[in-house]
Amino acid sequence: MGFSRRQFLGGGLALGGALATGAPASILRGLGIAKEVNAAPVNDQEKISYSCCNPECNNCSLQVHVRNGKLVRISPNPNYYTRPCLRGRSRLQWNYHPDRLKYPFKRVGERGEGKWERISWEEALDTIATKLGQIRDESGPESVWFTAGAVMSVLPNSMQRRFANAFGKGVMTGGIGSLCCAAQGEASTATQGYRTAGIEEKAYSKLLIAWGHNPAVTYIPHSRIMADALDKGCRLITIDPRFSETASKADKWISIKPGTDTAMAMAMIRIIIEENLYDEKFALGRSNLPFLVNEATGKLLRQDDVVAGGDHEAFVVWDQSTNGPALPNEAVAPVLEGTFKIGDLTVRTVFARLRERVAKFTPEYASEITGVPAEDISEVAYTYATVKPAMIDSGMSGAQRTSSGAYFVQSLLNLAGLTGNIGLLGGGVNDTGGFSHGTNVAINAPFKADNKGVIPATKVGEYLSEGKPYPIRAIYWQGKGMGQLPNTNKVVEGFKKMDFIVVQEHFFGDAASLADIVLPVATLFERYDVMCNSRSFYYHLMDKAIEPFMEAQSDGWIYTELAKRLGFGEYFDKTEEEWIDVVLEQTGLTVESLRKSGPVYQWSDPKLNKYGVKWDKKPFTFFVDTPFKTASGRFEFHASRWEDKGFEPLVNYFPPEESKETAPELYEKYPLSLVANKIRTKVHSTYAIMPWLSEIYPKGWVTMSTVDAEARGIKDGDMVEVFNDRGSVKVTAHVGNGIRPGVVSMPNGWWMQQGYCSSVLSNDYTHPQAYGHALNSTLVQVKGV
Ligand code: SF4
Structure with missing residues (x-):
């Protein structure tokens, strides 16, 4: 490929300039677009078609420029709400990479x-x-x-x-489960019925909590939306063992021990309940907090438990007006809290059980587990409960890639539900997508x-x-x-x-x-494809722009x-x-229509709008008009889905599978917690060998605290070996105070053959609740080489 480093850096500067001058209102650009292609070719020989970047990232719309049958440039779609980052633009180099497979x-x-x-x-x-x-x-x-x-x-x-x-x-x-967001998806489904993405909504938030999430590098276009919100006075708290790029823009960085986040969230839940900071209207009217639970079984009480011939699908609350059980929508004065007798049965509300569940999670108790000062836990809880709208921006957080990740996500959703941040523009828990467009x-x-x-x-x-x-x-x-x-x-x-x-x-x-x-x-430029099921609310045609390279098919x-x-x-x-066309048949869209229109926003057309969203051209907010798709039709703090599957239905904290508490002998040998962080040049392991991106990060490294480095005689820049019983990786040590002692981090995404693959160390534990990835429940040791 004929691109010099100088030319590439020139392109990078141009991109940086564009980002720096973008107007805050730009986040709304593109909402509802269904226009003719309006990007003018640079010259008569240049043909432009639409494509779309990573399904596992932001689905940025790409304009693909072709001259004389060759891909020459990838540019932003001016009608789309985000602009491609350095990774998406490097797809040009991917296509003509000298190592591309040419033959079978x-x-x-x-x-x-x-x-x-x-x-x-x-x-x-x-x-x-x-x-x-x-x-x-x-x-x-x-x-x-x-x-x-x-x-x-x-x-x-x-x-x-x-x-x-x-x-x-x-x-x-x-495969069952996933290597990234299985816990996120499972807990969202159990609590709300499906996953939600509040990407554009961030611009309306007054408080953002980036919890184990670093959108400044993982979702680069989102960080622009976050920056717009901060410009308007939004506060940002990051909770992360690493002083991440996002933490560097925050009002407060909470440094937490990996795998203990649920304990902090439960302490926050406790404060919100004990200080009466919860939203009673949401709790009573839209959640299952007033539902009754049979104390003997721990299961939600059903109508057929108390009335012969009753409906097993119907749940039961306690109605103060009759001082007896009632169906939720028939109760005149449902109560949130209490223990009652119905015949021989002792029943208690979900709310009372949740209060009991979090009772021991005082800030001091949670502080011992998490390493976060008790006063910081309290401050975050009070701030979150009193500033609205507040969004917990968890993305596909590293904190859910732990051995009990589903309970972590449930704890975040509990926080949002308790504070009335569900169904509120700029609120909710942003898990960055996974949304199906029907x-x-x-x-x-x-x-x-x-x-x-x-x-x-x-x-x-x-x-x-x-x-x-x-x-x-x-x-x-x-x-x-x-x-x-x-x-x-x-x-x-x-x-x-x-x-x-x-x-x-x-x-x-x-x-x-x-x-x-x-x-x-x-490659995606050499064939036809469609994007409609992942990280945005758009339907994209990924048009074939050029013929396949050599003998590729x-x-x-x-x-x-x-x-x-x-x-x-x-x-x-x-x-x-x-x-x-078969994929799209339920939408009324076709290859031809998308080719003409460019990306189509799904709320813009009644045919595409399966939730009947009343679209007012603001970002769509889930659960204002749309129902919870749970067994009860409500936001479920007591997850009936998990009850049915035999899992604990209420939020709970379990220490990481590899930790001092759970595996003391292993901890003796491997006393450092490893977290695998993402970097801006990779999406998982995609782009790992793009030369433009490898110039930025040519080699892998491990980040460790000064305390841990000094204890091992390691200096910044030394070659070290990071190892455990599963494997070993030799990398350069980056020593500093941007990571909490006892924790080391290694960027994830290098291939094994490149020699810096952190996954050789990662824990392969999984739990049948979500079949999620527990890579951040991993213990290692580091030594100089
Ligand atoms: S890698 Fe992600 S952020 Fe970058 S262009 Fe592709 S989809 Fe957009």
Whole structure:
């Protein structure tokens, strides 16, 4: 690629200038756009089409400039509410990266030895179809494990799901839970019915609490919205063991021990309850705090518990006007607190049980657990309870990537619910998305799905290497960063036991280097795709702008060719554009309409607006007009979903799975808590080898406190080894006071082959409540080398 460092830095300065001069009102730009494409080509030869950046990030709308069949520039869509960051712009370099896979390859040496032979597509596809079919016929469809990376895109992942479904005649393999936001999603679903994103709403907040979240680098465009709010007088508190980039802009930085955040939140809940700072109207009218719980079972009381032939789906409150039980919507004077007798049953309100649950979490008690001074806990609680609207900006917080992450997220939602910050513009808990737009993303699996082949997303290494719950013999791996999987050395061990591995990718990454067949795939500019299910409320067409590089092919084409060879080609009878029309069919949008309009905001058209939102051109606020999609239709402090599944339904604190309290012997050996932080040059492991970005951060590092460094004779800039029983990484030490003693942090996102992959150290613990990632419940030791 013909871009010098000087040219790139010039581009970076131009971007910086644009960001610096943006008007605060710019956050509303683009709300409701459904306009003709208005970006003028630079010259007659230049063609511009729309695309969209990472599904796992902000879904920034991109304008893709093509001249003479070549991608020449990526620019912001002037009608969109955010502008692409340095990562999105580096996709230009990604496309023409010198290491891009040009042809299909087959392994000719030992697995992982790095000996490859170029083969034709014909040979590659025939080999894959024969091997996969043979293994399926010998050992069942669950012995072939299909998996896809989250960030590659929407259509390829849906096509893989369809392929796996048809291949297994319904038996679906893949992962359960996730490596990022499973706890966030599970707790939001249990409490509210679905996840919410308050990205644009931040501009209306008077208080933001960035809790384990660092949007200044993870969601760069959001930090502009945050900056706009701060300019208007909003206060910012960050709660993070690291003095992060976001903390550097905060009014207050709370340095907390990793994995103890729920204890601080429970202390705040206690203050809000004991000081009567809660919103009684919301508590009584919209939450299940007045619902009665059977003291003997700990379960919510149902109408059929107290009335013969009553409705099991109906919950019960205590009505003061009759001094007896009543249905919530029929009670004249429901009470929030009390213990009552109904026949032989002793019942108590959820509110009373919550008060009891948090009773021991005095600021002093929480201080002992969290390391946060008691007066700081009190100050944050009082500030949060008295400044409205207040948003807890948790994103996909590092604090939920712990062994009991779902209770952490529940504790944040409890805080928002208690203070009446739910259904309030500028309030709520911003978890940065995961919102479904009512599209047909799974593309109608041809067979009824049977998920017996799924394995926990964080347990890949253990399950592959130990043959759990049944022997997996083959892997079909699509665009996924192996270096994101915890306990990565165990994953490599599992790979080495496989009979056959296919990887379709852009580069010879960590998984590809262990494969039997490697297939070169088209980038998002070289095929068609759609974005409609993730981090924004927009529908985007990702139009094909250029022909695929060398012999690369689209994922859709590959699955179609393999399906033909495996005898189920009839389920792959459409072009990519036709599949996108199927995805969009419930919306009334089409490839053609999106091509003309650019991104479409979903509240702007009644057909797209499945919640019937009364849209007034302000950012949409959940739960003003929209219902809670829980069993009770209310905001559930006592999560009936968890009660049904056998999990503790009320917020609770559990110490991290690896900690002094829970694993004292391990702590003896490895006394430092490791947190894996994100950096601005990566989204997970995406962009890890983009030269422009690698100039900014060429090597990995570990950040440690002066106290911990001095105790180990380590100076700033020294090479050190960070290690535990799972692995070891050699990096440079960054020593300072921007991290609390007892904690070290390593940026996450390097590939294993780059040598700085922090995931080799990460805990692969998961809990069936959410099957989330516990990478921030990890103990390590550091020594000089
Ligand atoms: S990486 Fe994220 S913030 Fe940057 S351009 Fe892509 S979607 Fe936007």
